[in-house]
Amino acid sequence: MHHYPGRTAAAIAAAVLLACTSTPAQAATTATASTAAQQTVGSGSWGAVATVNTTAPYGPLTLTFNNNGNPAHPSFTSRYFTIANTGTLTITAANYTGTASAPSTVQFIVESCSTAWNEPTDTCPGTPTQILAPAPGSSSSTVTTTTVPASPGAQIRLRARVSTSGNVPKSSTSTLTIGITVDSTQVRDATTTGG
Numbered sequence: 001m002h003h004y005p006g007r008t009a010a011a012i013a014a015a016v017l018l019a020c021t022s023t024p025a026q027a028a029t030t031a032t033a034s035t036a037a038q039q040t041v042g043s044g045s046w047g048a049v050a051t052v053n054t055t056a057p058y059g060p061l062t063l064t065f066n067n068n069g070n071p072a073h074p075s076f077t078s079r080y081f082t083i084a085n086t087g088t089l090t091i092t093a094a095n096y097t098g099t100a101s102a103p104s105t106v107q108f109i110v111e112s113c114s115t116a117w118n119e120p121t122d123t124c125p126g127t128p129t130q131i132l133a134p135a136p137g138s139s140s141s142t143v144t145t146t147t148v149p150a151s152p153g154a155q156i157r158l159r160a161r162v163s164t165s166g167n168v169p170k171s172s173t174s175t176l177t178i179g180i181t182v183d184s185t186q187v188r189d190a191t192t193t194g195g
Helices: 006-011
Strands: 002-004 014-016 039-041 044-046 048-051 061-066 079-085 094-101 106-113 128-132 139-145 155-164 173-182 190-192
Touching: 061 079, 094 106, 094 128, 106 173, 128 139, 155 173
Parallel strands: 002 190
Antiparallel strands: 014 173, 039 044, 048 079, 061 173, 079 155, 094 139, 094 173, 106 128, 106 155
16 A cells, blocks of 8 residues: 655646557558556556557557448448556556547447457457447547456457448548546555645
């Protein structure tokens, strides 16, 4: 258990950036990469990143989705990515933000699977659980969730998919940017005290 002076505790704000590299060309996904942030306090640190890569660079995870079908029968390829705990402390929760830029008939849904995803068939053999779903069209939403890689070095796999409610122009490009923040109250091994 770690104890920190009040001034240090007041200054703690863990910002966790997400990242990825491009998935295969047929997936029509692009990514923006930059350096990841990790919060360090005393002898411990916490951080998490989202990535489709196993090594740096990490940065904001921005996925681009193209309509593989036609306007009346749109089709989008699901994207899978990993959230990894890169710190030395256990995290118990995180704040996920999804920012969408899409036609009004497109909605992004980010999900976890109670077992392991069957990515080749794009199915969850167990129970899929929705984590994040910005409103259709261009919008942003934030949720606090306990679906995180709790232990240092742990990873979880998430899926981003598209749900449609009407025609989607063939020429349109839809993007989803996912951000994560973790604050000091979401770190199990860190305890703050007044001072």
